[in-house]
Every structure is written in structure tokens, then in C-alpha cells.
Amino acid sequence: MQVDRIVETIIYLYTESRRLTKEQAARHGLTGPQLSVAKILEDLGDLSLSELSEKINAQNSTVTGIVDRMEREGLVERKRSSDDRRVVHIRLTRKGHELARSLNFEPFEIFRSAFERALTREELGQLLTLLDKITTYVRKEVQRGDDEAAS
Template sequence: MRNISGLDDTAYQLMELLTALGRRNSLRDPLALLVESLGLTPPQLHSVAWLGRDGPLSMGELARRVGVTEKTITGIVDRLEREGYAQRARDSSDRRVVHVSLTPRGKETADRVHTQALESLRAFLSLLDGKERTALLRVFEKLVRRLAAPVQPLDP
């Protein structure tokens, strides 16, 4: 049986620690600097980042990854197309599905996004020693594995 009270306490402690970090150092998105220099909104920049990382995605999948509705992603992709970052294409086997991919300009921007994200993470991780970085990675690896596993019901 899981200790919900202990889990609540841990969640509260984590929230407090993240708040304390935010008071000392901005926890803004590591890509925020690029938003201003490129003149893109955060959702547009995140769309470019996902497309650069994983290649063409359906409109629905892109919306899910960016954390917006399908209606909202339509407007985001409209602007990305208009500015020359992205293009749409219908799926050849199901014409109802529309895929979004990057143009050469979009690919260049995605490379800049990737480089900026790595630089920000390097700076953040440099605050830890090697053993601490290894422990942090293990925790995140465990979270990724468990999130990918089938959902297990809580014990009564």
C-alpha cells in the first residue's frame, strides 16, 4: 500500500525546493532567449523544436506535444508556414491526416534551439558534481521507464 500522506509531503517539499530555486535563479524555459531573438512565440518555438527532433508529425501529435488544442496548433502552424519555418502535407494513405514538417529555414532554427537547450542544461548541470549528475539521470530514467509502463492501479 502506498503512503499517500508521505507522497503528499514529498510533493510539497519538491514544490518548495523548485520555488526556492526559482527565487534564486530564473527557471524560465531554456529556450526563452531564442523566443525574443527569433520573434517566435513559445508554442511556435516548441513546435519547431519537436519537429526538428522527431521529424514530421501529424497536427494532432504536434498539438499534444506542445500542450495545446488542435484548433490552437492550426493557428501556430499557419504562422510558421507564413514565416517559412514549416510546411503541411496530407498523408497519402489517409487524406484526413495532415503532417507538418520543417523547411530548410525551420531546420536551421531547430538546430539553434537544440544548441541553446544543450548550453542551458550544461550550465545548470555544472552546479552538480559527477556523482550527483549520475544520480539525477538515474531518477529521470526511472521516471521515463515508469511513465512508459502500463498504469498500475493504486492498492486500496
């Protein structure tokens, strides 16, 4: 069935992305989530813990643990917001910047290259529209499940 093949393909792409990320992270003495945090902070600059949690799709408590370990390694530091003392921003240290710059985020580059080479600009637009539609539906279903579990 077509839907099954689509789901299998998405799972394959996700699994390969995780495997490649884990392998690359291990070569640099990091975990996959630490590698993701380093690249996100390198690309976007300082982020609050909540913003970072949203970017890597993880709970604040999970990201706190990741940041704690990276801070002990001297890769990131916490800085309180001057606007709102309750907000803590996470930033890369010099060591963290050097590490992040040295990382070629292989999964991202592999998939980017595959999409650019295999699909036309029009097909990319269509794919994005379809994926956005599926993502919106899944988010609603997850939220509905969370709401039902909370009641």
C-alpha cells in the same frame, strides 16, 4: 515542509525554463511555442498535428494557430498523408530547418548540464522513477477532474 520545497523547486525550474525559452525565441522573432515546434520537428521529423499537439502538451486548436503563423512565415508546410487523407503532417521548410539548426535550445541544454553534473547515473535513474510516479498520479487526477467536469 519538505513537500512545499519540492513544489517550489519544480515551479522555479518550470518558470526559468519558460523565461529562457521566451527570451531565446524573441531573439529569433519567434514565440516560445514556435521555437518548441521548430526544435521538435527538427529532432523528430514530420509529425501529424495530433502528434505535435501531444509533444508540446497543447490542444490541437492551439497548435493549429501556431502552425498557421509559422506557415505564413515560411517555416513549416502542411502535407496530406498518402495513407490517410484526413491526416495532415507538419514539416519544416528549408527556411525552417535552417532556423531550427541555428537554435541552441538553451533551457534544455542548461537543465541537461545541471542534471549531468549534479547527479550520479544512479541518482538520475531514481529521479526519473520518482518524477514518472508523480506524473502518472497527476495525469490520473487531471483526467478524473476532466471526467467529473464532463458529467
